[in-house]
Amino acid sequence: MVRGRTGRFARIQPFGIDRVAAAVGGDPDVLRMENLDTDIAPPPSAIIATREAVGNRAANSWLPFTGTLALRQAVAHRLRQQTGLSYDPRSEVVITGGALAGMLSVLLATVDHGDEVILTDPTYAGMINRVRLAGAEPVFVPLMVEDGRWRLDPSRLAAAVTARTRAILLMSPSMPSGHVFNDAEWGAVRDACQHADCWLLYDAAMDRILFDGLPYRHPASFPELAHRTITLGGVSKNYRMIGWRVGWAAGPAEIMGDVALAAIYNTTVASGFGQAGVLAALNTADDGIAGAVREWQSRRDLVASELAGLPIVIPEGGWSMLLDAEALGMRAPELSRRLLEVGRIAATPMTAWGQDVAPRYVRLVYATEPLDRLQGIGARVRAALEDSGRLRGVGPASA
Known part of the structure; x- marks a missing residue:
C-alpha cells in the first residue's frame, strides 16, 4: 500500500471558495460575492494582441525561459516609474x-x-x-480595526521578529481585507526588515486599486528597503x-538567479500568447485602470452604505470587504450558510485566511456584481440575520 499524504500538507486547508460556489449551483438570483472575480473587461489592446499571438510561432516556444525581453523591459520600466530604481x-x-x-x-x-x-492576519490563504x-x-501579525479601517500595529510587527525571521510577505491593498499600508506602517516594515536583516516580499497584484485618493507608495522607494524588496506583480x-x-x-540580481531557477524548474515558461497580451496591457495608454477603480469604489461605497450599522471594516482598496460574524454572535461558516440560504448571497468564510482575526469574518467581493445587482444587499443581509435571531445588539467590528 502506498503511503498517505506527506507532512507538507498537514496544515494546509482548502480556500473554502469552491465549496461556497458549489452550493450556489446555477441560481441567477444569488449575488456572487464568494470569489475574487470581476466583470470589468481587460484592456482591448491586450485581447487583440493575445488573439494575434495565438498560432504565431514566436509565441509557441519554450524560449526564453524567463520571459520575452520586451516584456521584462516593460516590467522594469514600470517599476522604475513606481520606485525610482533601475532594474536590469x-x-x-x-x-x-x-x-x-x-x-x-x-x-x-x-x-x-x-x-x-x-x-498579516487576515491575509490571502494562497x-x-x-x-x-x-x-x-507563517508568523501572523494581527491587523487592528481603528475608526472602521484596518491598521497595522508597529509594536506587534516588531515583536513578531525573531532570530528565525527570514522574510516578511505583505500585500497592499491586502486580500481579503483591503488594508492599504500608509507611510508610517511602511516605516515600521522597514524597521522590522532592518532588525531581522530579512527580505521583504511585496505582492503588488492590486497596488493600483486605491480608493479615496490615497497616494501610491511602493516599499522599494524607501532607500533602506530598495535592496531587500522583491516585487511580485x-x-x-x-x-x-x-x-x-x-x-x-x-x-536584486543576487537572488533573482535562484528565483529564475525555481520558476524554470516549476513551470519552465509562462504562456507565450499570454505574454503578448500582457505586454500590450503594460504599454497601452488606455489600460482602463482609473475607470475600473472608480467603478469598484462606487460598489464599495454602495455596499458600505447598505450595511451601515453592521460590523463591516471599510477597505481602502482592492475588491472585497469583510463582515465580522463573531460580532453578530455566530461563527463565520454559519454566517456564510445563512447568507446563502436566506439572503441569497454567496460569501466565503475566512477560516483559512489567518490565525485569530480572519476566522471571525466572511468576505464580500463587490468586484464582480454591478451596482444594480448590489442594490438591496443590506436588506438581504438583514433578512439572513433576522432569520437567525442575531440582529439585535450589533456593534462595530473589532479585532
Whole structure:
C-alpha cells in the first residue's frame, strides 16, 4: 500500500471558495460575492494582441525561459516609474506563470525549512500556504480595526521578529481585507526588515486599486528597503486579466538567479500568447485602470452604505470587504450558510485566511456584481440575520 499524504500538507486547508460556489449551483438570483472575480473587461489592446499571438510561432516556444525581453523591459520600466530604481531586465526580472507562481519561486529562493515568514492576519490563504509549501513557518501579525479601517500595529510587527525571521510577505491593498499600508506602517516594515536583516516580499497584484485618493507608495522607494524588496506583480487584478496567468518577480540580481531557477524548474515558461497580451496591457495608454477603480469604489461605497450599522471594516482598496460574524454572535461558516440560504448571497468564510482575526469574518467581493445587482444587499443581509435571531445588539467590528 502506498503511503498517505506527506507532512507538507498537514496544515494546509482548502480556500473554502469552491465549496461556497458549489452550493450556489446555477441560481441567477444569488449575488456572487464568494470569489475574487470581476466583470470589468481587460484592456482591448491586450485581447487583440493575445488573439494575434495565438498560432504565431514566436509565441509557441519554450524560449526564453524567463520571459520575452520586451516584456521584462516593460516590467522594469514600470517599476522604475513606481520606485525610482533601475532594474536590469535580463538579470533582475523574471516572468512567471502568474504572480502567485512567482511567489512560490521567490519563497523557494529565500527561505529554508524551519525559517519564519511574517504575514498579516487576515491575509490571502494562497500566500499563507505557499509559505508552508516552501517549508517555512507563517508568523501572523494581527491587523487592528481603528475608526472602521484596518491598521497595522508597529509594536506587534516588531515583536513578531525573531532570530528565525527570514522574510516578511505583505500585500497592499491586502486580500481579503483591503488594508492599504500608509507611510508610517511602511516605516515600521522597514524597521522590522532592518532588525531581522530579512527580505521583504511585496505582492503588488492590486497596488493600483486605491480608493479615496490615497497616494501610491511602493516599499522599494524607501532607500533602506530598495535592496531587500522583491516585487511580485501581475495583471490579474489591476488589468482584469485573470485568465492570462502571467506575472513577474523583480529584485536584486543576487537572488533573482535562484528565483529564475525555481520558476524554470516549476513551470519552465509562462504562456507565450499570454505574454503578448500582457505586454500590450503594460504599454497601452488606455489600460482602463482609473475607470475600473472608480467603478469598484462606487460598489464599495454602495455596499458600505447598505450595511451601515453592521460590523463591516471599510477597505481602502482592492475588491472585497469583510463582515465580522463573531460580532453578530455566530461563527463565520454559519454566517456564510445563512447568507446563502436566506439572503441569497454567496460569501466565503475566512477560516483559512489567518490565525485569530480572519476566522471571525466572511468576505464580500463587490468586484464582480454591478451596482444594480448590489442594490438591496443590506436588506438581504438583514433578512439572513433576522432569520437567525442575531440582529439585535450589533456593534462595530473589532479585532
